[in-house]
Amino acid sequence: MEEATQTAKREQLSYLGYLAELLLAEVDDRDRRSITRRVQNAAFPRQKWLADFDYDANPNINPATIHTLAQGDWIRRGEPLCLVGDSGTGKSHLLIGLGTAAAEKGYRVRYTLATRLVNELVEAADEMQLNRTIARYGRVDLLLIDELGYMELDRRGAELLFQVLTEREEKASVAIATNEAFSGWTKTFTDPRLCAAIVDRLTFHGTIIETGTDSYRLNHTRHDIAG
Structure with a gap:
């Protein structure tokens, strides 16, 4: 029994x-x-992983800094991130890679090009849907804006972008990639006071990473040709 x-x-x-x-x-x-x-x-245009980033090809990037950012504490605190450097220096790779890492940790992420975001905001304003669109972008934990500074924005577009940044200020993170140093942003945002306000929103309590001027892609192309 x-x-x-x-x-x-x-x-x-x-x-x-x-x-x-x-x-x-x-x-x-x-x-x-x-x-x-x-x-x-998140609507990434392509897959990019931080593990694939070639730090040897760009010594300007500190692996320890990227590793710390990948943990996501800055997103929880609602802090901004700026990746500043010339084309081909790895800004978009890092932007998408950090966004992917954030999504994997449970954060809501959205990627967009600066011009696409501004065009969407202009269309929403014309259709009386601006508040709804801004609120939708305000709900994500991390908004990634790529290619900021590549094209001049008129005053209306700049003001609409400023509204999105103000909606997220110190509440939810924004990460941007730009090929233009902050001193040259008046070429993108032609109103000096508005330009200063936007720079303030994107840098206050934030992290700024300068990716340099040597093109990662160009160096690889030269290496392939030489090989």
């Missing part, structure tokens, strides 16, 4: 263990699907 009881207990424990394994597998599967969904919702 006692032996039968012990056997029944072992079978029960075995069954409970099996159920626990099933439950853990289901949780892991849901986590993976959730991560995949957040990455997809």
